[in-house]
Amino acid sequence: MAHMVNDVSMPATLGYLLGLMYNPNNIASEAGPITHLIEYDVGQQLCCMLGYNVQLGIEIPLEPTAWGHITCDGSVANLESMWVARNLKFYPLALKRAIDNEPCLAHLAPHFTVRLCTGKEKVLTDCMAWDLLNLTPDEAVSLATRFSETFGLSAPALQAILKDYLIQTTGKDELERYFEIQQPPQYLCPKTSHYSWPKGAAVTGIGSKNVIGVPALDVLLAECLTRRQAVYAIVAIMGTTEHGSVDPLSQILALRRKYQQHGFHLDDPTLFLNPYTENELRHMCLADSVTVDPHKSSICYKDGRLRYMVTWTSPVIGLGDEGEIKMGVYGIEGSKPGAAPLAAWLGHEVIGLHKGGFGFLLGQSVFTSTKMYGHWATMSLDHPSLLVVPFRTLPSEMGPDSSAEKVDEERRFIRDVLLKRTRKELASDPKACALMREMGSDLVVNALLANYLNARIYDKLSFKNMDERLEKKKVIIMSTVLSQKEYGACLTKFKKRLGLVGQEDLYILVNVSMSPFTSSSNFEQVLANAFREVAEKETEISVARNRSVPALRAFVLQGTGQGPLSLVHMPSFSTNSQRQQCILNGELSTTDLEAYVAAKKADPTATYVACTLEGERLSTIILRKTFRCLISKLTADGSSAIIETQFTNINVIKNRQLSSCYLDGTYPLRMPFYLYGTPWEIHLDHVLLCAPNAQLSAGEVTVELLEGDEPTFTAGLKNGFVVVADALPEYLMQPLTANRNTHFFRPGAKFDMSIYLDPNATYPQKPDLCNRLGDPIARATITLNENTFVDAYMINVDAPSWREIWDMALGSRQFTDDTSSSSSSESIASDMESDDYRLSPVALGRRRIPLFKN
Known part of the structure; x- marks a missing residue:
C-alpha cells in the first residue's frame, strides 16, 4: 500500500538501464536514432489501447490518425493539453485576422466556407468571433490545409503569412482585443481536479481564475451559452488522485453533443473494472485527448494533427523530409531522455497492453483495493471504540430503502465471507462476486476517515523526515484535506455519516493499492491489522485529549x-x-x-x-x-x-x-x-x-x-x-x-x-x-x-x-x-x-x- 509508488517491472528496469548506458536524446533522430522511433511506437501503442484510430501498415487511413508521446510528468502532459486547447481555440481567429490584413488572402476568402458546430456552412469572412470560437476541433485544425488546397497555395507560404497572426506570436490579449471578446474563454474542470490545471492556466496565460470548478456541468454550460462565453475544454478525471473517483464521461459526451459550443479534454490517471467505471472507460476513445499518468507517462491526441498546434523547431532539429518521424519538435520539452520511452516500450512488449498482461496485474491491484475497502468498512464491528468510515458508501447505503439493519447485515457478510476467502473462492460465488464489483472506490484509491485520529495515525504511518526508520513502518499511508468550499454537499453528506456537523474542512486518510502481489495469502489482512493496532493505540490518546481532567496550568x-x-x-x-x-x-x-x-x-x-x-x-x-x-x-x-x-x-x-x-x-x-x-x-x-x-x-x-x-x-x-x-x-x-x-x-x-x-x-x-x-x-x-x-x-x-x-x-x-x-x-x-x-x-x-x- 502506498501512494502510486511500487516496484518497477523488471522489463521496464532493464529497458531504462539499456537506454541509460547510451544516454540518447529524443529531441532529434541524430541524438536518439533508435529511441525516438521507440517513443513514437509507444505513443501509438497507448493510442491503440485507448481505442483511438492508429495507422496500421502502409495503408492510408480514411480519417486522421491518433498520435501520442512521452512526457516527463503528468503536470507537463496536462500543461501541453492546455497549450493545445488554447492555440486551437484561437487558430480560426488568427486565420480570419490574417485574411482581414493580408491583401493576397483577402480576395480569396469570400469563396471559403467553414462548417459551424451546428453543422451549417458559413463563409469565413461572415463569421462572428463567437462562431469561430466554437468550431469543432476537427474543423479548426483542418482550416489551413483546406484553405491552401482550395486555392492551390503552398503550405509553407501560407504558414509564413499566418505566423505573425498566431496566438503563439501575438499572445491571447491582442487577439481578444482585435475581436472585441469581452468574456475570456474558460476551462471547465471538476472540483476534484489536480492542482496542475490552475498551474497550467497560469503558465499558458489563460489565468487560473478562468479554470472553473464544476458543481453542475449542464447548468454551467447553459450559463456560458447565455453569456456567449466560449469554453476551451472540459476536463473529465478518470480516477482522482485523492479518492479514485471516475467522472461520468458518457454523460459529459452527451452534453457535448447537446451544446456543440465547446471543445473537450480528458485527463486520465489510472484503471478499473466495476460496471460504472468500465462503461466510462469505454467512452475514452471519444475524447479529443487523454493525458495518461501512471507516474509518469504521456499525452495522446485523437487527431494527431493537434500536435502541430504546439510545434517549435530550429535549424538543428528541423522537421526534415516529409513523412520522417520527429518527436522533439512537438510539445513543451526540448531535450528529453530516450531511456524513458525505451523502458515503457520493453514493458509493453514483455508484459503486454492487454487483459493478460498489464490488465491482469491491475486486476490484482483492484482486488486488493476492494478487500482493503472491506477492512475499512468493517473494522468497527469487532472494535467498536474505533470509528473508521470509508469515503465511498457501501452498496446497501445507496438505495432508497437503505436501513441500518441492511447496512449492518452487509458489513457482517463482508467481514465473514469476502475478507476470509481467496480470489479463486470468491470467483465461484455469484453473490460475493457481484458485491465485490459494486463496493469500493472506482479505482484502486480508498479514502477513509477517523476524524481527529487521522492526524495521529498519519504521523505514525508515514515517512516524513530522514531521521525515521522506514523498516519500522508496517504500513505506509497518505493523507489529504477535503475542503468544505470545494466539496460542498458531498462533504456535508460524508460528515453526516460520521455524526459531524459544521463547515470545517475534513482531514482524511488515503490508501492506494499498487502491488499485484498483496492479494495472495490474504496479505491485506496483515496490512489491516497493522493499521488497526496503530489506530487503537492512538485512539486512547485521542480519548484522553478530549477528557476534561485536572491539569497543570x-x-x-x-x-x-x-x-x-x-x-x-x-x-x-x-x-x-x-x-x-x-x-x-x-x-x-x-x-x-x-x-x-x-x-x-x-x-x-x-x-x-x-x-x-x-x-x-x-x-x-x-x-x-x-x-x-x-x-x-x-x-x-x-x-x-x-x-x-x-x-x-x-x-x-x-x-x-x-x-x-x-x-x-x-x-x-x-x-x-x-x-x-x-x-x-x-x-x-x-x-x-x-x-x-x-x-x-x-x-x-x-x-x-x-x-x-x-x-x-x-x-x-x-x-x-x-x-x-x-x-x-x-x-x-x-x-x-x-x-x-x-x-x-x-x-x-x-x-x-x-x-x-x-x-x-x-x-x-x-x-x-x-x-x-x-x-x-x-x-x-x-x-x-x-x-x-x-x-x-x-x-x-x-x-x-x-x-x-x-x-x-x-x-x-x-x-x-x-x-x-x-x-x-x-x-x-x-x-x-x-x-x-x-x-x-x-x-x-x-x-x-x-x-x-x-
Whole structure:
C-alpha cells in the first residue's frame, strides 16, 4: 500500500538501464536514432489501447490518425493539453485576422466556407468571433490545409503569412482585443481536479481564475451559452488522485453533443473494472485527448494533427523530409531522455497492453483495493471504540430503502465471507462476486476517515523526515484535506455519516493499492491489522485529549501591584482540559506581593508566570476563588523561581471554551483584543476566534483616548472591553508564528483601536463573538510596554506528553516549533545583548528547566 509508488517491472528496469548506458536524446533522430522511433511506437501503442484510430501498415487511413508521446510528468502532459486547447481555440481567429490584413488572402476568402458546430456552412469572412470560437476541433485544425488546397497555395507560404497572426506570436490579449471578446474563454474542470490545471492556466496565460470548478456541468454550460462565453475544454478525471473517483464521461459526451459550443479534454490517471467505471472507460476513445499518468507517462491526441498546434523547431532539429518521424519538435520539452520511452516500450512488449498482461496485474491491484475497502468498512464491528468510515458508501447505503439493519447485515457478510476467502473462492460465488464489483472506490484509491485520529495515525504511518526508520513502518499511508468550499454537499453528506456537523474542512486518510502481489495469502489482512493496532493505540490518546481532567496550568501575570494582578491562562486547542481562554484577577498577601513587585522592578522586561502546584480545573479555581502556585521569571537561559504563594479573591473577567463548536470558521477582518484592568493598570489579550492562532498578551499598556467619554471608559475596564486594531487585518496575517510574523506585537508598538462594549457575557459559549459589536464607544491609541508575551506554538501543539512539553517550552521560553540543536544556544545567547533582540517579545533559550514544582 502506498501512494502510486511500487516496484518497477523488471522489463521496464532493464529497458531504462539499456537506454541509460547510451544516454540518447529524443529531441532529434541524430541524438536518439533508435529511441525516438521507440517513443513514437509507444505513443501509438497507448493510442491503440485507448481505442483511438492508429495507422496500421502502409495503408492510408480514411480519417486522421491518433498520435501520442512521452512526457516527463503528468503536470507537463496536462500543461501541453492546455497549450493545445488554447492555440486551437484561437487558430480560426488568427486565420480570419490574417485574411482581414493580408491583401493576397483577402480576395480569396469570400469563396471559403467553414462548417459551424451546428453543422451549417458559413463563409469565413461572415463569421462572428463567437462562431469561430466554437468550431469543432476537427474543423479548426483542418482550416489551413483546406484553405491552401482550395486555392492551390503552398503550405509553407501560407504558414509564413499566418505566423505573425498566431496566438503563439501575438499572445491571447491582442487577439481578444482585435475581436472585441469581452468574456475570456474558460476551462471547465471538476472540483476534484489536480492542482496542475490552475498551474497550467497560469503558465499558458489563460489565468487560473478562468479554470472553473464544476458543481453542475449542464447548468454551467447553459450559463456560458447565455453569456456567449466560449469554453476551451472540459476536463473529465478518470480516477482522482485523492479518492479514485471516475467522472461520468458518457454523460459529459452527451452534453457535448447537446451544446456543440465547446471543445473537450480528458485527463486520465489510472484503471478499473466495476460496471460504472468500465462503461466510462469505454467512452475514452471519444475524447479529443487523454493525458495518461501512471507516474509518469504521456499525452495522446485523437487527431494527431493537434500536435502541430504546439510545434517549435530550429535549424538543428528541423522537421526534415516529409513523412520522417520527429518527436522533439512537438510539445513543451526540448531535450528529453530516450531511456524513458525505451523502458515503457520493453514493458509493453514483455508484459503486454492487454487483459493478460498489464490488465491482469491491475486486476490484482483492484482486488486488493476492494478487500482493503472491506477492512475499512468493517473494522468497527469487532472494535467498536474505533470509528473508521470509508469515503465511498457501501452498496446497501445507496438505495432508497437503505436501513441500518441492511447496512449492518452487509458489513457482517463482508467481514465473514469476502475478507476470509481467496480470489479463486470468491470467483465461484455469484453473490460475493457481484458485491465485490459494486463496493469500493472506482479505482484502486480508498479514502477513509477517523476524524481527529487521522492526524495521529498519519504521523505514525508515514515517512516524513530522514531521521525515521522506514523498516519500522508496517504500513505506509497518505493523507489529504477535503475542503468544505470545494466539496460542498458531498462533504456535508460524508460528515453526516460520521455524526459531524459544521463547515470545517475534513482531514482524511488515503490508501492506494499498487502491488499485484498483496492479494495472495490474504496479505491485506496483515496490512489491516497493522493499521488497526496503530489506530487503537492512538485512539486512547485521542480519548484522553478530549477528557476534561485536572491539569497543570500556567498564567501570564500582568500588573505591578497597584491593584489586583491579572492572570491570563495559557490555553491549548489540542486538549480539552486546556481548551479555555480565561482571564482572572486575584490578590497576593502583602509579603508575597512585595516579593513579586521587587522582582518585577529589578527586571521589568521579563515575563512572569504563575504555575499551579498540582493539577487543577479552572472551574474549581474559580469556584474556590483561590489556588496555590509557583511564580517564576522567564529568563534567556531558562527560568528562576520567585516565590511559592497563594492567590486569593479570584474574580473572572473572561472565561470561554475554545472547542471547535465555539470557534469561527474564518479569521476576522480586523484583529480583536480584550482590554481590561483598572484605571491605573490596563492590560490587553488577543481574542481567539479561530484555530490555529497565537496568544498575544500585553500588560500595563498605555491608552491615549482620542474619542469617547473617559468616565465611561474607566468604569468599563472592570468587566473588559473588546477593542479592534483597525490596521491589523487578521485574516491576512494568520497563521501567526512566533518566529515569523508576530514581530508587530512588541514593546513600543502603537495601534489605533476602536473600543466597543462587549455584547457577550463573562462566560460567552458561542461562535461569532465579534461580528455584532455595534458602534464603538471610543477610539484610542494603545502603546505596548515592556510586558509583552507571544505564544504561537504551545497553543497549537498536539502534545504527546503534556507535562514534558510544558516543562521544556515554558522552562526555556521556547514558544516556537524550532528544534535546532542545543549547540546553537551559545550563539543565541551572544545575540541577546543587541537592541533588536530586546524588542523581541519572546526570548529563544534552549536550556530545559522545569517550571512546575515536582
